Amino acid sequence: MSKMHIKFHLNGQEVEGLAEPRMLLIHFLRENLKVTGPHIGCETSHCGACTVDLNGKSVKSCTLFACQADGAAITTVEGLTNPDGTLGVLQEMFREHHGLQCGFCTPGMITRAHRLLQENPTPTEEEVRFGISGNLCRCTGYQNIVKAILAAAEQLNAHKAPSSSEAVGQNVEAAE
Template sequence: MSKMHVKLKVNGEEVEGLAEPRTLLIHFLRENLKVTGPHVGCETSHCGACTVDMDGKSVKSCTVFVAQAQGADVTTVEGLVNPDGSLSVLQEMFREHHGLQCGFCTPGMITRAHRLLQENPTPTEDDVRFGMAGNLCRCTGYQNIVKAILAAADNINAQKEAAE
């Protein structure tokens, strides 16, 4: 199969490369672009380890062909850091509240949680549990992940109020 020229924005940077149209976005990110935050998990869209933000929506990059991502704006966990390279509030809350153990699911969890907080800046615990249901973790039991997301929402909202 012939390769196509792929051009998209990843973490705010215009990138391009060659890939077969049937190449999955997760493989293009990891193998062609060396963006290794999103992980290859189940490759069936069940685990969420490969979750990225694409054009303002959470997507599981193991279900998107690179041809479908042509021209898209993709954000991975690496793109969520602050401009100075420090951890974002959400990333810091995952660290502070022990919302990770082995870390395999963490990039997908944080990327999905980022979009969840964009969609609902003041979620309840039930909102968080429902919104994160497509991301699986085998280590934590989710309690600290939920605490981390709720703490991030509180911190982000407090920062917004202080700035107003």
């Protein structure tokens, strides 16, 4: 079978390579690009360990051919770190709130939580639980995962909200 040339943006960087048409994206990421954040779990889309963000949607990379990602923008858990390499807000909140035990589901869970907070910056506990329901964790019981996501939402929203003096200044300008 002849290999196909594919090119896409991965965590903000353009990458390319050759893949057989039947190669799954999870295998292309891990084997060809050595991006090992997304994990291979069930290979049937049930566990979510392989979740990546593709063109603004959470997808399970075990159900997508690598060639289907040609031209796409993909973010993995590695792409959620700060520019200086330190942990991003979600990653830090998972650490701080003990939202992991064995860590196997964590990269997919964090990547899904990232998209969830993009879609709904102020989720309720129930909305978080529903939003991550496609990602399984066999160790934690989800309590601390939910706490971590809610804490990340709170922290991210605190950074977005203008201070009271900025808000007053904006209101004065609007009134003029």
